[in-house]
Amino acid sequence: MLVHSFAFLFLFLPATAFVYFLLQPKPDGGSNLAARLWLVAVSLFFYALSGVQHLPVLLGSILGNRLLARAIHAAPAGSRQRRLLLIAGLCANISLLGFFKYADMFLPTFGAAGQALWGGAAPELLRLALPLGLSFFTLQQIAYLMDVYEGLAEPLTTLDHLLFTGFFAQVMAGPIARVRQLMPQFHDPERWRFSWDNAARGLYVLALGLFKKAVLADTLARFAAAGFDQANQLSLAEAWTASLAFTLQLYFDFSGYVDVVTGAALLFNIQLAKNFDSPLAALSLIDFWRRWHITLSNFITTYIYTPLVRAWTPISFPKSLLAILVTMAIAGLWHGAAWTFVAFGLVHGLGLCATHLWRKRKTRLPAALAWLLTFFTVNAGFVFFRAHDFAAAFRVFSGMAGQNGLVPAGVAFWRVLLLDPLAFDRVPLFDGMGYLDTVLGLGFLVLGLAGALLLPNSGRLMEQFQPTRRAALTLAAWLFASLVFMNSFLEKGFVYRDF
């Protein structure tokens, strides 16, 4: 079940919240065990709806990490046993992720090497379906084991561990939660009563997320698909339209998803971690990664970059740059099992290194130029992110560089700018979209970019939220537009859900 489906919004979410608050104990005290049990049950049901065959993977991961956490906690602090248990836990989690996600990426390489050395037949690809949310809950488990190892968190009960990992609002694609941030909220009696204030704020941000996903991202996705998957040759205008459309699609898709689940969790008085902070307005790549997928950035900084730097003591500036490159290549690979994702990571790694080198000069770039450089680098990185292979990526880059002309042959640029339907008919990128969809898409491209740069983001809106008449009208407009668009496209998954 997708969180932007009618079934989720009109059945699952209200029914789950209603029973959850019904099961909460009376104000005079008691445990909210029944309510948490209910939330675990519906979360597992929610997960099973998206692929019941993968439920054992989720449950196995939870059970295994629960046992490991208890063993680590029981081992004396600083002992070799505690450290070995942690290493075993990390290896088990990474192996699980590697088996499902990367086996088919590396099998041909290792298979060819094996063949060269020992002969025999090439290994067959496993073609395993990736369990939903595996990349996210695996990182969450790793962070949890690290917290237990460092004495920052106590081992959770089985029920709480199920809730921590399987909570429906985040199991699909994060935000990657930290145990200390999330779990105390479920045990806080202050949060056991239904809150109209949180429900209002939650629905407000949920509606904004729906609008971003169903209206903006899904409309822009058509330009991206046409440019990256179908076109053989792209003019400069088409290539930039396609690449910018994907950059905005990805942002609205993922931040929209985060807004929806943040809003959904708020209905239960649960505040999820912040994941976005207007990243496309960033003035440097360092700034960008503080604003884009914040929970992942924090994870890779804490658990990949920092240990790498520590391992290479005495640390030097070149070594720290190398650590950045390695970290970003791994971060890229986390997104998907393809070398194009490694290239995406390396574009950011090189950009981050260049930013650090520039900072050493202590010369500030003008803000507009800094933004432009950052945005172009981010946009270029996303070309690798979206392209199915390097050939497709370079086809888009070639168009962006103007190798195939400013506009397709026989099309007057000014006529496209004037939204002339006859000119649209001659642009291959718009082929088969129809006039209305093309105009909507182009409008969303311009307005979406302006909005992503200039308007307050959902985190800010949530902080400043006041239940006014104007806010209610805005909510109604977002919801109505989202419902119409949700009913227009066949259900599509979130981009990050596939990771």
Added chain:
Amino acid sequence: MTSRRFLLLGAGLALALAALLVGFNVLMDEFGLYGLRQSPIRIWGYERASKFLLAQRYVPEHFEGLLVGSSSADMLMDTRRLEGYAVYNLSITGGNICEVGRIAREALKRGHIRVLVLSLSPYLTKDCRMKTNELEPGLKNAALGSLFTLRFYQSKLRLLAHPEGDSFRDSWYGFQYDIPLPVEQRGGARERPASADNPVDPEAARNLAELVQEARARGVRVLAFFHPLLHPEKNGTYPEPYLRQMRSLLAGIDQLWDFNDGTFPQLTGDAACFFDGAHLSAKGAGLVLAEIGRRLDATVGRDPAQAKAFGRQP
């Protein structure tokens, strides 16, 4: 304003707007989905989606037969000319058997259809690719109010304002008057050399077999013909492996005939019967429909009670 009032106002207003939109589309009932339209329904563009929706209720409730094929069976194949039969033309331009088959199955589900006429040409079975994502059950929900309905009304208004571009004008039985080809692509009757390749996609063949099987399981009589070609005796007809495979797939149906077997010289020998190499002119379509009528007479017979449909429409 309290949070409670905010929620009621915001969510209530959104739901009220949605209800208004749904109400409007139900009242308009442009695809006969809700049985509210007493008058005949014509197509206003978006042929695939429109025919998929019409096939849900309107076609099976008002017609007794279906003509199914790709553009060669769509263009000018005005089934009103099948005197005494109410046959709806569910063919779609650019459609393959997987697409038209899906639409036809929707119509067959209702159980009022008693005859299925298949127009066979290699185009119909050369692939199984869905060219749009519209032919899904979700389209029925989209007809309640969505971008699809917005596009539909835009198309309708455009055609009302510019009727000269309306290829579905007067098209109560689903056919197209003309394929809106760019002028430079139009030509007279072109003669096409026959190809020796068998263009049948296995998935398409499976779909065709399933459609026929389903129709027969429902007691529907099935007729099929190989679409006519210009001068087949000179240029050759469809590839022999294709003809063999089709005959094998359709073995046991009520009627299967080939317009290119030399018994229809008035059709295949006359360039005036063709619009281009693949599509029939009005004259050619008339001859094909006349033959279909004869075959229907021999197979199912006229049933005035069944054939009432909408009769001849203005």
